[in-house]
Amino acid sequence: MEKDVLLQMTDICKTFPGVKALDTVSLTVKRGTVHALMGENGAGKSTLMKCLFGIYGKDSGTIELEGKEINFKNSKEALENGVAMVHQELNQALKRNVMDNIWLGRYPKRAGLMVDERKIYNDTKKIFEELGIDVDPRKIMSTMPVSQRQMVEIAKAVSFNSKIIVFDEPTSSLTEEEVEHLFQIINMLRDKGCGIIYISHKMAEILKISDEVTIMRDGTYVATKPAKDLTIDEIIKLMVGRELNNQFPPKTNEPGEIALEVNNLTGQYSLLNDVSFSVRKGEIIGLAGLDGSGRTECLENIFGIATRKSGTIKLDGKEVLNRNSREAIKNGFAMLTEERRSTGIFGILSIRENTVISSLKKHKKHHLYLSEKSMMKDTKWSIDAMRTKTPRQETxxxxxxxxxxxxxxxGRWLLTDPEVLLLDEPTRGIDVGAKYEIYQLILDLANRGKIVIMVSSEMPELLGVCDRILVMSGGRLAGEVDATDTTQEEIMALAAKYV
Incomplete structure (x- = not known):
């Protein structure tokens, strides 16, 4: 093994029932470098990292850390040996405070008996100061936005004095300012000699932060190249095996008359304050703003999963109350939430069950039992339309x-045939090829006269997909811009208006 090689994974194989997730994949990470790992969804990136981290046992192949062969049985063993992972889906103790989440399972003790609260607090503050993180160590996790919780997870990884830190889609819920802060932390860790493995679908980020890039496709290794020698077009070609000429489909929707009216919407327990706007049939509206600006709260109030203090919602001239999600679905609304693990998927259920769960009424036969044939048909449509990679519907x-x-x-929400589709970060953690397919589905809905309102932290996405963009700031509507006649600078200026 070369002297500067920190981690060497060679010919790693992993098979799940019905699918070979990894087929002789190799990865070499050098000391003091950022190594990007790229590929479409289902390419095997996260599976490879889970084999390193001890979450999955590899079927064959070898893993060496600093020249010594390792085979971690669990994540605890990995962390203790200097390998940490900041997962895409945060898995935290939300009812506990920040410092509990960082030191859980390894509390420093006084006299070997009592937990040393002062030391935990001081050690947490020290790590936060080192990383430039402005979070109160005593704050309860559930009261914090996703971006701050992600910073806590990064601080936890650093607290183990890790040699290798894996970042899995770290910027998917961060604003541009927070991304810059994350990059400062990563550069600091690189300068200390850490090996950083960086998984992301955001190509501009990859080219900015990485030293080397490894690309995977369908569970196999494709290539490793220096980041400075790559362009976005070359990465896409290596990832998808074909050239992707346009990032966004051409806009073909023609908005009609006003169909949705939101008046003086104010949240009971959120900063949302006196928000009013209207949307036309067949129109795609973007909601922009900094993290904590009230974008998500606006969607949650419309959909009835956050308590409304005041304000009215009208659809086709008729007031809809949307007091809860069931009532909202009945009134023709659907919402894709930002955090799919905690508020989107039913993890222990199959793909079929997750797909049809919001449209069960249409699968009832004689009001007595569910038609398996009907559910299979709709699930097949969803898998085909979305190009979902799965061995079978029962997975x-x-x-x-x-x-x-x-x-x-x-796919689940499209099957409810909603009049109003609310999307919170719809392409979060999704590869470039699949993003295009989702944009096309959104456009198809608009072409059918449906209303789409989408929150996104990616400005080019809002500009490329939407007709108009509403900019939120400090819980209020700071302004509205035409997506075809605005700039990112104008949107950012509005986003900072009430901060």
């Missing part, structure tokens, strides 16, 4: 990659 959804889980949930 448990929790075994799919994050992006494929997202496709299943989107």
């Amino acid at each position: 448990k959804i929790k075994t799919l990659s994050g992006g494929n889980q997202q496709k299943v949930i989107l």
Whole structure:
């Protein structure tokens, strides 16, 4: 093994029932470098990392850390030996505070008996100061936005003095400012000699932060190249095996008359304050803003999963109350939530069950039992339309990659045939090829006269897909811009208006 090689994974194979997830994949990570791992959803990136981290046992192949062969049995063993992973789907103790989440299972003790609260607090503060993280160590996790919780997870990885840190889609819920902060942390860790493995679908980020890039496709190794020698077009070609000429489908929708009216919407327990706007039939509206601006709260209030203090919602001139999600679905609304693991998927259920769960009424035969044939037909449509990678419909959804889980949930909502589709970060953690397919589905809905309102942290996505963009700031509507006649600078200026 070369002297500067920190991690060497050679010919790793892993098979799940009905699918070969990894087929002789190799990866070499050098000390003090950022190594990007790229590929479409289901390419095997996360599976490879889970084999390293001890979550999955590999079927064959070898893993060496600093020249010594390793085979971790679980994540605890991996962490203790200097390998940490910041997962795409955060798995935290939400009812506990920040410092509990960082030191859980390894609390420092006084006299070997009592937990040393002062030391935990001071050690947490020290790590936060080192990383430039402004979070109160005593804050309860559930009260914090996803972006701050992600920073806590990064601090936890650093607290183990890790030699290798894996970042799985770390920026999927971060604003541009927070992404810059994350990059500063990663550069600091690289300068200390850490090996960083960085998984992301955001190509511009990859080219900005990485030293080397390894590309995978369908569970196999494709290539490893220096980041400076790659372009976005070359990465796409290596990832999908074909050239992708356009990032966004051409806009063909023609908005009609006003169909949705939101007046003076104010949240009971959120910062949402006096938000009013209207949307036309067949129109795609973007909701932009910084994290904590009220974008998500706006969708949640419309869909009835957050308590409304005041305000009215009218669809086709008729007021709809949407007091809860069931009532909202009945009124023709559907919502794809940002955090699919906690509020989107039913992990222990199959893909078929997850797909049809919001449209069970249409599968009832004589009001007595569910038609298996009907459910299979709709699930097949969803899998085909979304190009979901799965061996069969009965596969448990929790075994799919994050992006494929997202496709299943989107398919679920499309099957309810909603009049208003609310999307919160619809392409979070999804590869470039699949993104295009989802944009096309959104456009198809608009062409059928449906209303789409989407929240996205990716400005080019809002500009490329939407007709108009509403900009939120401090819980209020700061302004509205025409997507075809605006700039990212104008949107950012509005986003900072009430901060």
